Amino acid sequence: MVEYTLIKKDPNSRARLGKLKTRRGIIDTPIFMPVGTNATVKGIWQHQLEEIGAQIILGNAFHLYLKPGLEIIREFGGLHRFMGWDKPILTDSGGFQVFSIKNKKVSDDGVMFKSPIDGSKIFMTPELSMEIQMTLGSDIAMAFDECVAPEMSREYAEKSVKRTTEWAKRCLAYHDGSQALFGIVQGAFDKSLREQSAAEITSMDFDGFAVGGLSVGEPFPITKEILEYTVDLLPEDKPRYLMGIGSPDLIITAVENGIDMFDCVLPTRIGRHGTALTWNGKINLKAAKFKHSKEPIDNECSCKVCQHYSRGYIYHLFSRDEMLGKLLVSYHNIHFLLEFTGKIREAIASDTFKEFKEECYNSGLIKKEVLLPEL
Structure with a gap:
């Protein structure tokens, strides 16, 4: 559902120039993707995004599942029609939002938590995440993963890597192929776990790969070190996405390490x-x-x-x-x-x-x- 073409490599770093072909247009990479969590980039009209050159934006499966809900999205014929945006959309699986919820119960089956809107119980599974994203009709969907906090032990991070791998398999098994699907490499700040996660996730038939679990509160030198190590473990012929970064410092660091795509709420939040x-x-x-x-x-x-x-x-x-x-x-x-x-x-x-x-x-x-x- 997507086709990545590597056009040129920088002679002094791992930075690379490419094109990512999607069903709704070709994206020039490296690219910053504005975040439209609730089917809107806060404070910006869709036509304004077009006039300033946005090639792809993000929507969030978790938040859109809560409001307006899948029934409304189906009624409107998908997220693109609902929000009046005809260019590519990438949807986050909701893994990071679940990670951010304090009172939750994580098991190998999925994550149980209370809705922040009405307190009702929600059991988020890889299959439900795929169902949400297929209903949204995004051009690129993300596998459901577990992002761990910086203070988590290595023992927990090791279990989380295994869980993320099993969830990735379940996402692929449930997904109907109507959109591109990216896998996510986890492993906290442990290089051996990053290597394990990358080996397992890249062995699967994903259309692209993301580096998750960075820029979650750790010092910049650690972000840089783990990113440098992890990118080398990803295939060269598929797009690479570093999730949740948007400051010029981190963008430069990501690009010089061969990252093609990145997103963040930073520009509108600040x-x-x-x-x-x-x-x-x-x-x-x-x-x-x-x-x-x-x-x-x-x-x-x-x-x-x-x-x-x-x-x-x-x-x-x-x-x-x-x-x-x-x-x-x-x-x-x-x-x-x-x-x-x-x-x-x-x-x-x-x-x-x-x-x-x-x-x-x-x-x-x-x-x-x-x-x-x-x-």
């Missing part, structure tokens, strides 16, 4: 609180120093917000708790990350990825620890 991404790093537009500023959020940005509105105006909107301020900064931030990944693709294509990283460091966009040792 945007709603007045923080903007710029080529010189983050800025807090709620700060009083911007009260009189006639400058745009970022002088180097070509988005509509930067072309029409000043930092001073946006400061005013936040000072009066006006909705527009949150919308403007969210729009800018998503545009920024899509433009950022576009420039990464250009750099890989022209063999200047190393120089691009240096420029990002010199401008203040990424931190020193993100750079490769030779830089």
Whole structure:
């Protein structure tokens, strides 16, 4: 259901340029995917996503199962028609959301927990996750996995890897093939468990592979170390997806290690609180120093917000708790990350990825620890 084509490799890292063909369009990789958890990227209209170059967005199986529910989605003919979006959609299996719930009971059969909406009992299984995602009709579905917290013991992580493998088998057995299906490699922060998980998951007939269980609260050096180790265990001829990352630091790190796809709620979440991404790093537009500023959020940005509105105006909107301020900064931030990944693709294509990283460091966009040792 998807076809990945490797176009070019960077000579100084594992960064790669590719194309991912789906039934609803071709995606240029590496690509940032805006997150539309509840069938909406918060604060952004679907036509705005198109105008700023979003090629694929995410929906979440867990949340959409709770509201509006599968009956409504079926009535509308799938998630694309329900939300008025005709480009590709990837759906998260709900594994991370289940991981985030405090009071749950995990067994080899599935996960029992109470609905955060009405308190009713829900038993999430690999089969139910597949049923939800097939009903949603996403272009790419994810296998149901178990993501473990950083503080979990190695003993538990070992059981979790086995469980994730068995759940992956059940997902493949139940899935009807109507959409692409990606497997997820787990293993916490233990390299031997990562190796075991990768060997087991990549031996199955998945259309692509994701690295799960990172960026869940661990220090950046650990994220980088485990990512570097894990990517080498994934096949080169299929797409690679690092789940839940969206800061420029982590995007650069992911790309230099051969990751093709990544997603995060970061641009809209921080945007709603007045923080903007710029080529010189983050800025807090709620700060009083911007009260009189006639400058745009970022002088180097070509988005509509930067072309029409000043930092001073946006400061005013936040000072009066006006909705527009949150919308403007969210729009800018998503545009920024899509433009950022576009420039990464250009750099890989022209063999200047190393120089691009240096420029990002010199401008203040990424931190020193993100750079490769030779830089």
